[in-house]
Amino acid sequence: MDIKQRMQELSQAKYSRELAQCGGEQLYHVLLQLSQELAQARPAPAGERKLYYFSAEFLIGKLLSNNLLALGIFDEVSKVLAECGHTLSAVEDVEPEPSLGNGGLGRLAACFLDSIAALGLNGDGVGLNYHYGLFEQRFHRSHQYEQPNPWIEDESWLIPTGVEFEVPFGFGGVKARLLDIAVPGAHSGIANRLHLFDVENPAPAPADGIDFDKSDLPARLTSFLYPDDSDEAGRLLRVYQQYFMVSAGAQLILKELEERGFDPRTISDHVAIQINDTHPSMVIPELVRLLTARGLSMDEAVAQVSRTCAYTNHTILAEALEKWPLTFIEKVAPQLVPIIRELDARAKAAHSDPRVAIIQGGAGREVVHMAHMDIHYGYSVNGVAALHTDILKNSELKPFADIYPAKFNNKTNGVTLRRWLEVCNPQLASLLDECVGTEWRTDPTRLNKLMDYYNDSAVLDRLLEIKAANKRRASDLFIRDQYGIRLDPEAVFDIQVKRLHEYKRQQMNALYVIHKYLEIKAGRIPERPVTVIFGAKAAPAYVMAKNIIHLILCLRRLIENDPQVRPWLHVAMVENYNVTWAERIIPACDISEQISLASKEASGTGNMKFMANGAVTLGTLDGANVEIAELVGPDNIYTFGAGSNYVIELYDQKAKDSSKGYQSRVYYERPAVKPLVDFLLSPVMTELGDEAALKALQNDMINKDWFMALLDVEAYIAARDRAIADYGDRTAWARKMLVNIARSGFFSSDRTIAEYNRDIWNLK
Numbered sequence: 001m002d003i004k005q006r007m008q009e010l011s012q013a014k015y016s017r018e019l020a021q022c023g024g025e026q027l028y029h030v031l032l033q034l035s036q037e038l039a040q041a042r043p044a045p046a047g048e049r050k051l052y053y054f055s056a057e058f059l060i061g062k063l064l065s066n067n068l069l070a071l072g073i074f075d076e077v078s079k080v081l082a083e084c085g086h087t088l089s090a091v092e093d094v095e096p097e098p099s100l101g102n103g104g105l106g107r108l109a110a111c112f113l114d115s116i117a118a119l120g121l122n123g124d125g126v127g128l129n130y131h132y133g134l135f136e137q138r139f140h141r142s143h144q145y146e147q148p149n150p151w152i153e154d155e156s157w158l159i160p161t162g163v164e165f166e167v168p169f170g171f172g173g174v175k176a177r178l179l180d181i182a183v184p185g186a187h188s189g190i191a192n193r194l195h196l197f198d199v200e201n202p203a204p205a206p207a208d209g210i211d212f213d214k215s216d217l218p219a220r221l222t223s224f225l226y227p228d229d230s231d232e233a234g235r236l237l238r239v240y241q242q243y244f245m246v247s248a249g250a251q252l253i254l255k256e257l258e259e260r261g262f263d264p265r266t267i268s269d270h271v272a273i274q275i276n277d278t279h280p281s282m283v284i285p286e287l288v289r290l291l292t293a294r295g296l297s298m299d300e301a302v303a304q305v306s307r308t309c310a311y312t313n314h315t316i317l318a319e320a321l322e323k324w325p326l327t328f329i330e331k332v333a334p335q336l337v338p339i340i341r342e343l344d345a346r347a348k349a350a351h352s353d354p355r356v357a358i359i360q361g362g363a364g365r366e367v368v369h370m371a372h373m374d375i376h377y378g379y380s381v382n383g384v385a386a387l388h389t390d391i392l393k394n395s396e397l398k399p400f401a402d403i404y405p406a407k408f409n410n411k412t413n414g415v416t417l418r419r420w421l422e423v424c425n426p427q428l429a430s431l432l433d434e435c436v437g438t439e440w441r442t443d444p445t446r447l448n449k450l451m452d453y454y455n456d457s458a459v460l461d462r463l464l465e466i467k468a469a470n471k472r473r474a475s476d477l478f479i480r481d482q483y484g485i486r487l488d489p490e491a492v493f494d495i496q497v498k499r500l501h502e503y504k505r506q507q508m509n510a511l512y513v514i515h516k517y518l519e520i521k522a523g524r525i526p527e528r529p530v531t532v533i534f535g536a537k538a539a540p541a542y543v544m545a546k547n548i549i550h551l552i553l554c555l556r557r558l559i560e561n562d563p564q565v566r567p568w569l570h571v572a573m574v575e576n577y578n579v580t581w582a583e584r585i586i587p588a589c590d591i592s593e594q595i596s597l598a599s600k601e602a603s604g605t606g607n608m609k610f611m612a613n614g615a616v617t618l619g620t621l622d623g624a625n626v627e628i629a630e631l632v633g634p635d636n637i638y639t640f641g642a643g644s645n646y647v648i649e650l651y652d653q654k655a656k657d658s659s660k661g662y663q664s665r666v667y668y669e670r671p672a673v674k675p676l677v678d679f680l681l682s683p684v685m686t687e688l689g690d691e692a693a694l695k696a697l698q699n700d701m702i703n704k705d706w707f708m709a710l711l712d713v714e715a716y717i718a719a720r721d722r723a724i725a726d727y728g729d730r731t732a733w734a735r736k737m738l739v740n741i742a743r744s745g746f747f748s749s750d751r752t753i754a755e756y757n758r759d760i761w762n763l764k
Ligand code: 26Q
Pocket: 102, 103, 104, 105, 106, 108, 226, 228, 229, 230, 231, 232, 233, 234, 238, 314, 315, 320, 322, 384, 413, 601, 602, 603, 604, 605, 623
């Protein structure tokens, strides 16, 4: 197809204008329609087995650039736009971001869909069409506020399908309407689909804020994505959402199975269901229900489902493991209760250990342990990084691993380098083309060839130039879109962007900022200026997380107002950090902060995106950081802090005797630590901030510090200062960048998906 000609036809048809006369908004809609036409003209992949990736979240981000890339018309469209005096990135500014996920788990699902399509595999996503994505974050007086975040416009990526199913809730049936988003595969010529279910008559927008009547069902079923990351909201509406998704999804699977001409008795030969954390776990009893309704015996149905479903665990935080009161399920989907009781009875008959029961608790207090159902009635259980899977097998899920050793397997996460390198860092991508050839775009292991340039000063200089250009660009966008806030592009960019959670330890990063501030005030001028950038949303009900945001924003104001400190230290916090901001900021990073308490971050995926863009990791030996460290070697990463075995040991000691194990006060009393923690309530801070919030935070640090920030803070400061000092040797630093980029191919989600397919799905 002649792309330019088709763009011209569309601009005429839609706006009766020449392409060159169109503004950004019109060009966006021309390109949206063009992409939809091309994607919908593509065939579905061949293959008798089909994967359904069930997830409550798909944090897809803006789609225009990525779809143009996958459709193979990115360069051509960029050229046509340039002829009209526009850039693709300016056109994409018009696109609203669909923030249909909280963070890592949702973004992983989006990367996976991209890779499944790129590998030409037969696999679709199944989820919900939330009308409001994750809340929009606003800062006011150094506090976070939440606003609704609508993303659906009259013309969007959603394609109506006309497909409908009835979902039988306790209160009556609700029609589920299916909308699709096309997922074109790069280099594969096919397109898969993201299936998003919605109610027939969604409620209109709420008048104000993100609060709404949660009992207004069914109209409110798909209104909001739950704004929690790892916090159990414990809400009935969440269970309604989950059942709506899995019932409609299971009906879709059976419909397609029939259309493909297969008997439901053979479903496990033709279907694989990946359950993304426990949010879709009710698909297991629902599928049993639907199969028995189609004539299978209970034994047959259970056997088929157990060979169809596979479960991915994304967390070891006990509070994030979903356990629903049986009364909730009784209310939402009473027809599932006898099935769940039957599944539980079978598990109890086979395994007397009460720790592996599905239903736990006495009469009236019974809870359904969703992960336990997945493990007994799924054929695969995987963790998301080597360390995480080891911890699952050896401690968190040990009783299960002893029963089902063969089910457990590791699939280290990955990210799509198409979005996270080719699109977001085109200059680096073309340097890589020059150095290693363009094949890395389909085979990321080819990036290893970059090691040949370890001593090539021209290439090392180019890496530094590209990084400097990306820092300038990020600074310009900051001034444009973040209320004129200035970054210093000459400074070291030290970045921590991820959801706000105590275990991720943004508070420890803030303690480093305090340390630097006090050093400068004492006349000890640092070697070079540092810009510390944060980006993080706190779950609206997570008070401690909001207090940490408050601390960071107060430090920002304190430093901005201090002419002695300002030349050497900047603190910036991105308002409304999302996928769009991630694409702007990650290419500009020098030091990537991955400082979770060892054993707590299942994998992390931001760490991989930073590495691929030439940032050097400063991190604990947690999650996938462990694998990054192995791949790049000790000279090209800064690791510090307590190891996971020691941390787990400390928690075990504390569980046995609360006077044993980690005692934060002991670390608080250390001379290097006390002044940092005390600073939270110093006069300069209480004058700027909310004393009660700062006091609550300080009190927690001294007396609890559940995630042991004070245990690691001294080692952290030393490692971070070492990294900032090393930055001064530009050639040596450029080599570290080069090694990180060269070794990042392993973290392509194409590799991860190839492993899922080889070990779990067997699609072709
Ligand atoms: C649970 C119950 C009620 C309401 C919300 C939730 C909920 C929502 C989202 C629980 C957990 C999540 C998200 C978890 C998550 O993002 N986990 C991250 O998954 C990434 C991909 O595997 C990992 O890289 C991260 O380490 C892990 O934290």
